[in-house]
Amino acid sequence: MVHWASQIALRRQPSVGLPNQDAKRLLRDISGAFFVDIDAPEYSETVAAGLQRILTTKDEGDVAHQVDQFAQESKVEQTFWLLRFAIYLASNNLLTIENAARFLECAQDSNTFWVVDAFLALRTPTTDTFASVLLVGATWLGNYATCCKLLEIVVDPNGTVPASVCRSSTALLEAVRQGNSGLVRLLLDRGAEVNAAAIPLPSPLGIAVLVFNTKATYLEIIQMLFDKGANVHQAPDEDSVTTILNLIIDLGNAEVDELFFQANVAIGSFSKHYLRPLQVAAFNGNMKFVKALLKAGVDVNERADAETLHRAAGKAEWLKRCVQTPLQLALLNGRLAVAAVLLQEGADVNGFDAKECLEALTCRTYNICPLSDSYRCSTLVRALREAHPPLHIAARKRYTALGRLLLKLGARVDSGDDFDTALQVAASQRDNLAFVKLLLDNGADVTAPAAEPRGRTALQAAAESGDGDIIEILLQNRAHINANPSCEGVTALQAAASRGDTLLVSKLLQMGADVNAPAAATNGQTALQAAVKKGCLATIDELLQKGADILAPDTCCVLEAAMGQPLVLEMLLRRLTLADTLSRSFFLFTGSCLTSIEEENFDQITALLLKYEVRPCWSHLQRALQIAVERGSIGLAKKWINAGADVQMCLRGPRGVSIAKAAVATGSQDFCALLFKSREDLAGERGTEALLVAVSNRDLSMLGFLLRIGANPEWDNSCRANRPSPLANVFEPLGPMERGRFSVTRVHHVENMASMLLSHGAQPKGVAFTGEVCGVSLHMLKRLIDSGLDVNQRLARQDSLLQYAANYRTEDVVELLLDAGADVNAPPAPTKGYTALQGAVGKDNVRLVKLLLSRGANVNGPASPEHGATALQRAVLIGSMPIFVLLVQQGADVNAPASSVGGRTALEAAAENGRLDMAFILLQRDKEPETLLIRCKRAAKLAASRGFPILARELRKWKA
Numbered sequence: 001m002v003h004w005a006s007q008i009a010l011r012r013q014p015s016v017g018l019p020n021q022d023a024k025r026l027l028r029d030i031s032g033a034f035f036v037d038i039d040a041p042e043y044s045e046t047v048a049a050g051l052q053r054i055l056t057t058k059d060e061g062d063v064a065h066q067v068d069q070f071a072q073e074s075k076v077e078q079t080f081w082l083l084r085f086a087i088y089l090a091s092n093n094l095l096t097i098e099n100a101a102r103f104l105e106c107a108q109d110s111n112t113f114w115v116v117d118a119f120l121a122l123r124t125p126t127t128d129t130f131a132s133v134l135l136v137g138a139t140w141l142g143n144y145a146t147c148c149k150l151l152e153i154v155v156d157p158n159g160t161v162p163a164s165v166c167r168s169s170t171a172l173l174e175a176v177r178q179g180n181s182g183l184v185r186l187l188l189d190r191g192a193e194v195n196a197a198a199i200p201l202p203s204p205l206g207i208a209v210l211v212f213n214t215k216a217t218y219l220e221i222i223q224m225l226f227d228k229g230a231n232v233h234q235a236p237d238e239d240s241v242t243t244i245l246n247l248i249i250d251l252g253n254a255e256v257d258e259l260f261f262q263a264n265v266a267i268g269s270f271s272k273h274y275l276r277p278l279q280v281a282a283f284n285g286n287m288k289f290v291k292a293l294l295k296a297g298v299d300v301n302e303r304a305d306a307e308t309l310h311r312a313a314g315k316a317e318w319l320k321r322c323v324q325t326p327l328q329l330a331l332l333n334g335r336l337a338v339a340a341v342l343l344q345e346g347a348d349v350n351g352f353d354a355k356e357c358l359e360a361l362t363c364r365t366y367n368i369c370p371l372s373d374s375y376r377c378s379t380l381v382r383a384l385r386e387a388h389p390p391l392h393i394a395a396r397k398r399y400t401a402l403g404r405l406l407l408k409l410g411a412r413v414d415s416g417d418d419f420d421t422a423l424q425v426a427a428s429q430r431d432n433l434a435f436v437k438l439l440l441d442n443g444a445d446v447t448a449p450a451a452e453p454r455g456r457t458a459l460q461a462a463a464e465s466g467d468g469d470i471i472e473i474l475l476q477n478r479a480h481i482n483a484n485p486s487c488e489g490v491t492a493l494q495a496a497a498s499r500g501d502t503l504l505v506s507k508l509l510q511m512g513a514d515v516n517a518p519a520a521a522t523n524g525q526t527a528l529q530a531a532v533k534k535g536c537l538a539t540i541d542e543l544l545q546k547g548a549d550i551l552a553p554d555t556c557c558v559l560e561a562a563m564g565q566p567l568v569l570e571m572l573l574r575r576l577t578l579a580d581t582l583s584r585s586f587f588l589f590t591g592s593c594l595t596s597i598e599e600e601n602f603d604q605i606t607a608l609l610l611k612y613e614v615r616p617c618w619s620h621l622q623r624a625l626q627i628a629v630e631r632g633s634i635g636l637a638k639k640w641i642n643a644g645a646d647v648q649m650c651l652r653g654p655r656g657v658s659i660a661k662a663a664v665a666t667g668s669q670d671f672c673a674l675l676f677k678s679r680e681d682l683a684g685e686r687g688t689e690a691l692l693v694a695v696s697n698r699d700l701s702m703l704g705f706l707l708r709i710g711a712n713p714e715w716d717n718s719c720r721a722n723r724p725s726p727l728a729n730v731f732e733p734l735g736p737m738e739r740g741r742f743s744v745t746r747v748h749h750v751e752n753m754a755s756m757l758l759s760h761g762a763q764p765k766g767v768a769f770t771g772e773v774c775g776v777s778l779h780m781l782k783r784l785i786d787s788g789l790d791v792n793q794r795l796a797r798q799d800s801l802l803q804y805a806a807n808y809r810t811e812d813v814v815e816l817l818l819d820a821g822a823d824v825n826a827p828p829a830p831t832k833g834y835t836a837l838q839g840a841v842g843k844d845n846v847r848l849v850k851l852l853l854s855r856g857a858n859v860n861g862p863a864s865p866e867h868g869a870t871a872l873q874r875a876v877l878i879g880s881m882p883i884f885v886l887l888v889q890q891g892a893d894v895n896a897p898a899s900s901v902g903g904r905t906a907l908e909a910a911a912e913n914g915r916l917d918m919a920f921i922l923l924q925r926d927k928e929p930e931t932l933l934i935r936c937k938r939a940a941k942l943a944a945s946r947g948f949p950i951l952a953r954e955l956r957k958w959k960a
Contacts, residue, residue: 082106083119090133091126093914093948094879096162097169100137104146120153125916129950132159139171139187142180147171147187157192160201160914160947168201168947176204177211181220194228201947206236209247212256219255226263235274246280249289257288267296275304275322282326282342285335290326290342300345301325323387325351331393336402339390349411351389388425395426400434413444420455421448428461433469446477453522454488456495463495463504471504481513485520490530493517497527497543500536505543515546532561532568540568544575551576563597566604573612597624602639621645626655630662634671641674651681660686664693669705679710687711691726691757700753713762727762730754731773751780764789771795771804774813781816791822798829800836807839811848814840824857833864834874841874846882859890867902869909876909876918884918894922911939911955914948923958932958 086103089095095103107113120131135155138146151157163169172192175183188194196203205225212218232245245267248260267277278298281289294300304322321329327347330339343349388396391411394403407413414421423444426435436458440446450457459479462470471492475481485491493513496504505527509515519526528548531539544550550558550572562569597605625645628637641647650659660682663675676682682690691711694703707713713726730753754776765788773784785791791801802822805813814836818824828834837857840848849871853859863870869877872892875884888894898905904912907926910919919939926932940955 080115083115087119087126087130088917091129091916092879092918093162095133097136097140097174098163100133100161101140102137104134104137104141104143108146117149120150125950125954128156129159129916129948131155132157132950133161135159136161136169136171136174139174139180139183140178142178142183144182144186147183151186151190156949157187157190158947158949170201170947172204173201173207176207176221176225179211179217179221181217181224184221184224188224188228194225194230195234200238202237203230203234203244205230205232206234206244206247209244209251209256210236212251212253219259222256223259223263226259226265232260232265233274242280243274243277245277246275249277249280249284249286252284252286257286261288261292267292267298276302276326278302278326279304279321279324279329282335282338283321283329283333285330285333285338287338287341290338294341294345300342300347301327327351327390328387328393331390331397331399331402334397336399339402343405343409349390349406349409351387388420389422391422392420392425395422395432395435395439396429398429398432398435400438403435403438407438407442413439413442414448420451421445421458423458424448424450424456424461427458427467427470427474428456428465430465430467430470432467433473436470436473440473440477446474446479447483449483450486450489452486455486456489457483457492459483459492460485460490460495463492463508464490464499466496466499466501466504468504475511481508481511482517485524487520488522488524489520490524491517491527493527494519494525494530497536497539498525498530498534500531500534500539502536502538502542505531505539509542509546515543515548526558529558529561532558532565532572535565535568537567537571540571544571563605564601566601566608569605570608573608577612597636602636606643622650622653626650626653626659629659629675630655632662632666634666634668637671638674647675648677648681651675651686657686657689660690661693664690664699664702664706665697667697667699667702669702672702672705676709682706682709682711684712684716688713688715688723688726692724692729695726695729695753698749698753700749700756703753703756707756707760713757713760725762725767725769727754727757727764728767728769728773730757731776732770747777751776754780754784758783758787763787766790768793769795769801771799771801774801774805774808774810774817778812778816781813785816785820791817791820792826797833799833800826802826802836803828803834803839806836806845806848806852807834807843811845811851814848814851818855824852824855825861827862828864828868830864831866833868835861835871837861837871838863838869838874841871841880841883841887842878844878844880844883846880846886849883849886853886853890859887860893860896863896863899863903865900868899869903870896870906872896873898873904873906873909876906876915876922877904877913879913879915881917884921888921888925894925895928905935905939907935907939908942911943911948911951912946914943914946914951916951916954919951919955 082103086095086100090100107116116134120127131150131153132155135147135150135157136159138150157171160168160170170192172184172187172194175187194204205222208218208222208225212222230244232248233243235242236244236247245260245265248256276298278290278293278300279302280286281293303325324332325348327339327342327349328351330336330342339347389411391403391406391413394400394406413423421444423436423439423446426432426439429435446458448457450460456464457480459471459474459481460483462474481492483491485494490498491513493505493508493515494517496508515527517526518524519529525533526548528540528543528550531543559569559572562572621640621644625637625640625647628640629650650656659675663672666672687706687710690706691703691713694706715723715725730750764784767789769789773781773789776784781789794800795804799807800823802814802817802824803826805817824836826835828838834842835857837849837852837859838861840852859871861871863873870893872884872887872894873896875887894906896906897903898908907919907922909915910922923932923936928935936955936958940952943949943952943955
């Protein structure tokens with residue numbers, strides 16, 4: 001075998017230099033970041049020998065002679081060299097669709113496409129893959145003639161090509177996206193897979209439906225895909241929780257629907273793991289599909305299964321549709337005609353048992369996805385609580401006639417269980433008297449308790465909505481006026497008071513409402529509290545006239561709410577004075593309510609307190625000052641100090657640390673100077689915590705101020721354990737990747753803070769730094785190391801400083817750490833970890849890889865047990881041929897096992913990423929022939945699943 005590309009280069013050395021460089025330059029232009037120079041020094045003789053079977057090679061003769069003969073013409077010669085590199089890129093999943101299309105245009109514009117033909121005639125694995133890539137490029141261009149020519153040489157029409165960094169495509173997908181019916185027909189006739197050809201490719205039919213417009217070409221394409229047996233029951237893409245059939249139903253286009261029905265698709269044989277077609281059809285009111293599905297025997301009450309609910313948990317709208325029956329969905333979206341058909345077919349008028357469903361789904365969710373249980377469970381609970389039975393939906397939407405029909409068909413009037421009853425739902429809607437009467441006439445329980453956690457009784461719901469007619473009829477039917485609220489609910493009187501509805505409040509009080517009924521357990525308010533918060537003087541007066549107790553247990557928030565409303569406060573103080581209870585309220589009032597005074601109302605409120613002879617005691621002033629400082633309210637804090645609050649006693653009390661931190665957080669040195677009078681005020685953890693706040697705010701001036709007045713940058717021994725260090729926190733914003741991108745001023749600012757702390761006694765020794773410390777200047781890092789920084793300490797996620805630096809391409813930092821004694825072979829973190837060498841490989845940093853190898857890095861260092869990769873496996877995963885070659889030369893183990901969780905062997909990674917070159921080198925150097933056949937089959941399966949049929953073919957037929 002003669003490598004005829006090299007042969008031509010040797011024969012015509014003087015003339016190929018410039019064209020070769022031109023070709024490489026052109027290739028760089030069209031391939032961008034994916035450019036790989038296969039003539040680079042990294043391709044040693046040893047490794048190049050392993051590539052002999054995949055490089056474009058042929059016995060001396062036809063093609064070599066032909067190219068040599070016409071090499072006088074610079075365009076031909078340039079095309080030849082361009083082809084050589086382009087074939088390499090294409091055969092290794094490195095040439096995108098757009099770049100393949102540009103290459104085709106270049107060859108056609110220069111009239112040198114015959115050279116491409118000559119290469120493709122070689123029928124090697126690389127040229128076959130190249131032809132498949134060109135087919136997708138030609139389809140992208142809409143070049144019918146070129147597609148025909150490529151298909152005539154038995155190009156596989158199902159090969160995948162990178163369309164972007166995160167998306168791949170096939171010829172058929174591109175033809176469908178462009179609405180090119182001629183190319184779609186051609187590709188289908190030549191064997192293109194009508195359904196998704198590989199993971200994670202979308203379905204051609206799904207694309208056609210999603211991009212559908214009124215052009216006749218799209219109807220023609222959809223027709224062709226149906227005729228070829230496109231699967232309407234698969235998802236349009238791997239992330240979807242619906243199916244193509246559901247998309248068609250959602251689209252609601254009569255012409256597409258007609259094509260679907262003409263295709264005689266087995267409509268009832270859909271997957272059980274997606275939203276059911278009948279649910280979608282009912283929601284959209286698509287009567288034709290509703291009838292067709294029912295005729296096909298679909299269960300009229302069928303809903304999505306638990307697995308579908310689990311997948312849809314993060315998609316609120318889909319989740320709501322998943323949990324409800326077709327009848328519920330039809331009613332929810334106002335599709336009354338569809339609802340009538342479903343009822344005629346025996347739809348369950350009571351929907352489903354939400355409580356039972358919730359319990360089953362909660363258990364299943366915990367079994368399926370332990371990492372997101374709380375979120376998924378909460379969304380499922382919310383969706384289920386919103387999935388009311390049909391009668392409830394009719395009540396909410398005021399469908400009185402339909403409600404009457406549902407009741408005649410057997411709907412349970414009180415099917416609330418732990419959820420709202422239909423009467424409670426109906427009463428919550430204003431102008432819904434007719435439905436409320438209907439339910440009461442059919443025996444609805446007007447006294448049904450409120451559902452937990454935030455339900456309302458019928459009367460409470462009506463009082464909250466403010467419909468007087470509904471309230472009247474409920475009271476006539478003996479609704480409990482003083483029914484207990486739910487955990488997050490209200491009584492009827494509390495609901496009326498919160499709305500400031502004085503007339504309703506008066507009416508309820510006349511009928512015996514308890515004016516002092518306790519508030520709900522969670523965020524509840526008494527009637528008086530609600531009225532005060534609303535600020536309605538008439539309602540407050542009405543409640544007070546009927547005996548509302550300002551000083552009832554747990555009602556201090558009555559006075560707290562009044563602190564922002566001087567008129568309301570004066571009304572309450574006057575009432576307390578008249579009742580001669582002001583002295584009894586002194587402790588409660590001043591202790592709990594002074595903290596509610598805002599700065600803008602301070603003078604007016606304190607004047608009122610003096611007017612009614614309410615004088616706060618010392619402890620209450622201290623509490624008010626604490627709260628003002630913690631809220632960062634400088635003006636208010638100064639007012640409390642002027643009123644007699646003792647700053648030093650506050651600082652040295654149990655809340656001293658939080659007060660010091662809050663003061664520093666204001667950023668005002670004047671304010672801090674008012675609070676911190678001596679070193680004792682910042683003694684111990686108060687000072688260190690204050691420094692942490694200054695560091696977090698990047699406040700250099702405040703940091704210097706605190707250090708000058710005695711704040712200690714080191715924790716006392718009694719509170720050192722598990723506490724963050726001000727020195728370590730300084731460097732958090734400076735990750736290694738950002739180094740050099742920050743302005744000089746910012747870097748200087750951060751390092752000034754570090755220098756200031758070091759100068760005042762901060763010690764790096766024993767401090768748990770974060771990896772961001774690697775982002776400082778070399779001078780600062782060396783100072784930290786000289787001061788005692790442990791270069792082999794483990795970071796929070798269990799990697800070392802050297803591993804962190806290597807993962808972020810900081811070669812100078814890596815060298816400094818190595819010189820300081822960092823362990824070049826420190827083991828990786830147990831999950832998603834990496835050695836220093838593996839980190840450098842993962843960032844495609846050839847120079848850093850060489851540096852680490854020269855300093856003793858183990859080329860076969862173990863992979864992290866979970867989601868890890870050896871250096872060689874990582875090189876294959878990122879597709880770095882220079883590093884791959886370097887590691888192979890250094891003796892990397894091509895047979896190293898994959899990480900036990902989420903890992904890939906080097907061969908599997910090459911197959912999954914379409915790297916023909918790396919796969920062949922690995923196979924040539926394989927050292928375990930007894931298992932090679934099994935491993936090749938496994939790799940071939942991965943290659944095929946990712947859309948690399950030629951690589952899969954070569955792996956399947958490989959023999960050791």
